[in-house]
Amino acid sequence: MFELTYHVILFLFIAAFLAGFIDSIAGGGGMITIPAMLLAGIPPLETLGTNKLQSLFGSGSASIAYARGGHVNLRGQLPMVFMSALGSAFGALLATVVPGDVLKAVLPFLLAAIALYFAFKPSISDIDRHSRMTPFLFSMTLAPAIGFYDGVFGPGTGSFFMLAFVSLAGYGVLKATAHTKFLNFGSNFGAFCVFLAYGVVLWKVGIIMGIGQFLGAQVGSRFAMRIGARIIKPLLVITSLALAVRLLADPSHPVRIWLGV
Template sequence: MTRLFELDLSTIAILTVIGFISAFIDSCVGGGGLISLPALLGLGIDPYYALGTNKMAGTMSSATSSMTFISLGKYDRKLMTILFPVSFAGALIGAKTVLFIPPEVLRILVIVMMALIFVYTLVNKKFGREARFKGITPITLGWGIPLTFLIGFYDGFFGPGTGSFFVFLMVLLFGFDFVIGAGNGRILNFASNLAALLVFILEGKLIFLTGLTMGIAMLAGASLGARVAVKTGVRYVRPLFLIVSISLISKMVYELIFSS
């Protein structure tokens, strides 16, 4: 594999289209890495450099969508003030320990978790349609802090589906609707992306020009996706969440079977 330090017009076009689409989806329900990371690998980039480059572009995307949700008031400031550093710390540790845990073990666990989330959301028709948030309580915070840390750790270590996990946590545990849950989820995902990116930068495992090219396209996709999610509401976000979830499950099962 090559590091792809040189970009021709066709590669730039591919990165632009993939970046826009993945960021659009990611800003709503997470799972954009399902599209962007395989695209980078498909261009022949070394896996470690692909991960770092994808984190750079993903950080630009999550920063943009986070600011969009914040500007539209679709987030909970108090809760994010508490959980943002938790997600950051989890991802920082996760990225540092990536070499010490067999990825196959984590991949199986994630498939099981994603399958449970998909079934739960599919069966519960009213899930995330109406806000049930009653404020921050010792119970929700007692569960929210360690779960946020674990999801952040997972993002630093592995990554696919992190945004979806954060959205699900916000809706199930705290009782937000899917739109506010998506806003909170993007902010927490930005924290985990940023922490992991810092580790990849320090390790020199990214290609700046490639990440910047995809990241610029992601700025537009993330901003548009967040605005569409807010405008159309739960009737759009919920089915997209289900589609992304089953797509992620299918992809990971396929990789697990055919890479073994």
């Protein structure tokens, strides 16, 4: 049994609260919680499994808050959520087959591209626009594909969902954020079930961090609903760029290994 001291538990709770706040607005909460758990001495596999448990609290909390605010119909989104969960479960199961180094190498540049898209596209706002993809097609293709990615690797999942909802589904930024959280809940659940089956979930740590995530997501989602695109758009840009920089700063990143730096 992995045990943590009380001051480390408090550190993880605060990290989870901050992650829940940021994740409910722009995604990227794992950028805070995963390093925090590794820093606390939790083994990598248990970190991934426990992270999915505590992420369920944050994404679920934000989904409820956005639904109560009238920004998402939870029942109407169930097909997309189911497909996201299914894709994530397969991603977690097939993680050893997917070329992880390729994902790690490409991801920072994809996140930078997403940040530039949201930063320099002036028409992005809270107003819905013409949809380029039907909800059924979105459910059958992008929802499971991004969910699969979340199960295999994970960082930036919220940014990918946001980009898909804004650019292809025609959603305004606030509506896209609300729907992203519910699909992220599905992808978290799918991967969590697989990690649970492998017995790599630390329940005490996950629940304590989950409470922090829940509270942080409540505060963050209410903040986003009050201010809308004025806060979501810049925070999404900053979060995506910060995650890209953090990934490239890792000495074990494939690009740095290939370049010998």
